[in-house]
Amino acid sequence: MPGIARIFVLRLVAGCILLGSAGAAAGPKAPACSAEIQQFCGHIETGQGKLHRCLDEHRAELSSACASKLKQLEARRQAVRQLCAADAGKHCGHLQPGQGRVVRCLLEHRAELSPACAAQLRVSP
Numbered sequence: 001m002p003g004i005a006r007i008f009v010l011r012l013v014a015g016c017i018l019l020g021s022a023g024a025a026a027g028p029k030a031p032a033c034s035a036e037i038q039q040f041c042g043h044i045e046t047g048q049g050k051l052h053r054c055l056d057e058h059r060a061e062l063s064s065a066c067a068s069k070l071k072q073l074e075a076r077r078q079a080v081r082q083l084c085a086a087d088a089g090k091h092c093g094h095l096q097p098g099q100g101r102v103v104r105c106l107l108e109h110r111a112e113l114s115p116a117c118a119a120q121l122r123v124s125p
Contacts, residue, residue, distance in 0.1 A: 037051065084121070087106060
């Protein structure tokens, strides 16, 4: 998978699933992991998968609800990687990933996306 697509996938999924917010471009702070985020990762600046890595480092200490969200993240990451990588490369490959640029680009091109990718972007975790 091209580098930009891989980066896009990791950031997209971390933002939309891990923290339990609705939609692809959603932000952090969901009920499932909010206590763990505050306890273990409150000092972490968000972005570039840092929050996910922090929670992953504390996986053994997470509540069952948060651990379940991490498992969902891993499954969703794989699905998005497969379903949206080509669209990200085709429509947004010129962008520097980060700060939601690729997600915004995909949403701007939603009428041109493959049906599977478009559906994945509408999925609520």
